[in-house]
Amino acid sequence: MQNFGFQKPRDLAAAVAAAKKAPEGKYLGGGQSLLPVMKLGLAAPSELIALSGLAELKGVRVEGKELVIGAGTTHAEVAASAEVKKAIPALADLAGHIGDPQVRNRGTLGGSLAHDDPSADYPAAVLALGATVVTDRRRIAADAFFQGMFQTALAPDEVITAVRFPLPEKAAYAKFPHPASKFALVGVFVARGAGGVRVAVTGAGPSVHRSAPLEKALAARFAPEALAGVAVPAGGLQNDPFGSAEYRAHLVAVMARRAVAACG
Amino acid sequence: MPAISLKLNGRSVTAEVEARTLLVELLRERLGLTGTHVGCDTSQCGACTVHVDGRSVKSCTMLAVEADGREVTTIEGLAAADGTLSPVQAAFREHHGLQCGFCTPGMVMSATELVRRNPGAGEREIREWLEGNLCRCTGYHNIVKAVQAAAQTGRG
Numbered sequence: 001m002q003n004f005g006f007q008k009p010r011d012l013a014a015a016v017a018a019a020k021k022a023p024e025g026k027y028l029g030g031g032q033s034l035l036p037v038m039k040l041g042l043a044a045p046s047e048l049i050a051l052s053g054l055a056e057l058k059g060v061r062v063e064g065k066e067l068v069i070g071a072g073t074t075h076a077e078v079a080a081s082a083e084v085k086k087a088i089p090a091l092a093d094l095a096g097h098i099g100d101p102q103v104r105n106r107g108t109l110g111g112s113l114a115h116d117d118p119s120a121d122y123p124a125a126v127l128a129l130g131a132t133v134v135t136d137r138r139r140i141a142a143d144a145f146f147q148g149m150f151q152t153a154l155a156p157d158e159v160i161t162a163v164r165f166p167l168p169e170k171a172a173y174a175k176f177p178h179p180a181s182k183f184a185l186v187g188v189f190v191a192r193g194a195g196g197v198r199v200a201v202t203g204a205g206p207s208v209h210r211s212a213p214l215e216k217a218l219a220a221r222f223a224p225e226a227l228a229g230v231a232v233p234a235g236g237l238q239n240d241p242f243g244s245a246e247y248r249a250h251l252v253a254v255m256a257r258r259a260v261a262a263c264g
Numbered sequence: 265m266p267a268i269s270l271k272l273n274g275r276s277v278t279a280e281v282e283a284r285t286l287l288v289e290l291l292r293e294r295l296g297l298t299g300t301h302v303g304c305d306t307s308q309c310g311a312c313t314v315h316v317d318g319r320s321v322k323s324c325t326m327l328a329v330e331a332d333g334r335e336v337t338t339i340e341g342l343a344a345a346d347g348t349l350s351p352v353q354a355a356f357r358e359h360h361g362l363q364c365g366f367c368t369p370g371m372v373m374s375a376t377e378l379v380r381r382n383p384g385a386g387e388r389e390i391r392e393w394l395e396g397n398l399c400r401c402t403g404y405h406n407i408v409k410a411v412q413a414a415a416q417t418g419r420g
Contacts, residue, residue, distance in 0.1 A: 006266055006283035006329050028327075035325050036306060048283065052330060076319070100396025101374065102310065105319040106326065180308060182395065 001038050005047040012056040012159065015049050016136050019157035022047040027159060029111025030074060032103050033120075057110065057161055062087050065167050065194075071110025071160040076101070078109065088129070090171040090262075094121050094189070097175070099182050110160035113145070116152050116207075118238075119183040123208035125165075125173065128189035128200035132164040139164075149206040168193035170222070172262035174255040175203070178242060186248055188214075188255035190263065192222055199256060204237050204248040214256050224261045227253060268332035272297075273341030281328045288312045288323035290331075291338060299339040299369050303398070310397030313370035314338045320377040322396070339369035342376065352376045352414040361410035363401035371397050375411040380420035387412060 005022070009015040019025055025047030028034060037043045051057060057072030060081045067087040069078060078084050079096030098104055098112075098121050112122040113133060126133065126142045133140045136159045145153050154160070168191045175187035184203035188211075191198050199214040217230045234249035243251070269278040272295070281290055291297045291314070300323060303311035307325040314323045315337040342350040349357065352375050362368045371394065378385055378393045385393070390411045391404070399407060414420070 001284045003282050003284045006327070008329075008332075028330075031327065031330070032307065032325060035327070039305070048327075050330065100310070101377070101393055102313055102320050102322045102396045103307065105321050 002041075002044045004045055006050065007047065008050045008053070012054055012136055012161065015051060015054065016157060016159060018047070018049045019159075022049070023156070025049055027051050027114070029072065029108040029114070030106035031111075032099065032107035033111060033115040033117060051108075051110070051159065057108075057159075060084060062167075063164075067091070067165045067167060068162050069109055069165070070162050071113075072108050075099070075104035075107050075109070075112075079104065087167055088165060088171060090168075090173050090189070090191075091125055091129075091165065094125055094173045097121070097177075097182070109163060113163070114152065114154060114160055116146060116150050117183070118149050118205065118207050119178075119185070119187075119203040120208075121173070121175065121184060121187055121202065124184075124187050124189035124200040124202040126163060126200075127208050127210060128191040128198045129165045129168055129171065130191070130193070130195045130198055131166070133160055134162040134164060135160055143210075146208050151207070166193055166195070170263040172259040174258035174262060176251050176255060185243055186251040186255050188252060188259050190214075190218070190256060190259040192218075192263070197222060201252050204252050206236070206238065211252065211256070214253070218260065222260065222263070224257045227257050227260065266329050266332075268329055270331050270333065271335040273337055279328075283327065283329055285328040286324055287314070287316075287321075287326045287328045287331050287336070290328040291323060291336075297338050297340050301366055301369055303366065303370075308396075308398070309367070310370040310374060311367050313373040313397065315373060315377065318377070318380070320374050337373075339372060342372065350376065351417045351419045352379055352411070355410040355414035355417075356407070359406050359410035359413055361402065361407040367397060367399045371399065371407055375407075375414065376420040378411065378420075379415050379418075383415055383418035385411070385415045390415070 026045040028048045059070040084092040171191040175184040187202040197218040232249045234245040237245035265280040301311035303309035312324040
């Protein structure tokens with residue numbers, strides 16, 4: 001790994017100021033995505049600005065009809081949080097199945113979203129729940145946040161501070177994990193709430209995305225049987241040694257049925 | 265080079281490290297604690313598992329500078345000063361939870377966090393928890409038995 005400068009700012013303002021001075025720098029969350037990428041030589045930032053320990057990024061709370069989770073909250077903390085389990089149990093369940101316990105002890109919500117791996121779990125929850133990504137300077141709707149493979153709406157020096165999840169009536173996540181990495185070969189998050197029925201798919205395509213045919217069928221009737229015979233097009237899905245596009249399209253429908261069934 | 269200080273297996277340690285130094289490199293190459301192993305170096309196999317502030321982490325995927333001010337425990341820090349094995353270590357010996365031993369330090373560190381957090385964990389919870397630790401010899405069966413026995417003592 002190429003060497004880099006390392007800074008551990010005291011507060012959010014200092015972190016953003018440091019990033020503005022380091023155009024080739026990167027923020028470091030829990031490092032469970034960024035460090036592997038750097039070890040492979042796929043990223044070589046001049047500077048790492050560590051966000052661990054910033055009080056502004058911590059905390060889980062319910063505010064009105066929204067669950068607000070600080071971006072620095074680890075997957076293990078979300079999975080174990082009594083507030084999350086009560087407000088959106090599907091989200092606690094999702095967090096408890098990311099990677100493995102050691103990854104969950106380090107990895108953070110904000111880090112996962114900023115990295116935006118096309119097979120990551122959290123983007124599916126954020127998109128299906130119609131969450132709002134809060135940064136140091138603005139609020140970004142989930143539909144505008146994810147812009148393609150490893151591409152988000154974030155400016156290079158912008159920090160995610162929290163995510164605001166509207167409380168759904170029903171929600172569940174079903175994933176078919178790759179047996180070694182635990183990344184989703186296909187993961188489907190289904191939610192019904194004030195914004196109607198939203199279905200977000202991760203792992204299957206070049207980026208997390210909503211599935212129009214599944215949403216349409218579930219809006220008509222929110223039940224697993226409503227998905228019988230609904231075709232998920234394979235066009236544009238990933239075709240790689242782990243699975244063909246057709247196989248992934250088939251899995252999307254299966255995972256969607258399982259998620260709806262899990263909604264009860 | 266950044267200077268860091270941490271508590272390592274109960275003792276205060278200070279070191280100057282390059283920013284890119286991984287925690288496992290600091291432990292093995294600078295401090296001579298070679299009980300922590302490097303298997304895959306891609307945070308999948310778990311051989312490098314250590315505790316940071318009581319939580320198990322993969323030390324190949326954490327920067328040494330991020331351990332500044334933290335408490336780090338390695339496999340060398342589990343047994344008592346007189347050599348008495350920790351309950352998890354003793355259970356691995358009793359139940360033959362190892363063959364070649366390469367994965368064992370990581371297995372023991374990971375299992376120790378589980379047993380401390382969730383005493384009485386059952387087989388299914390143990391198998392799920394050990395997802396991040398790969399063993400190529402035992403077929404996991406005796407590892408799970410060992411962890412189950414340690415979990416029943418309620419002490420990690």
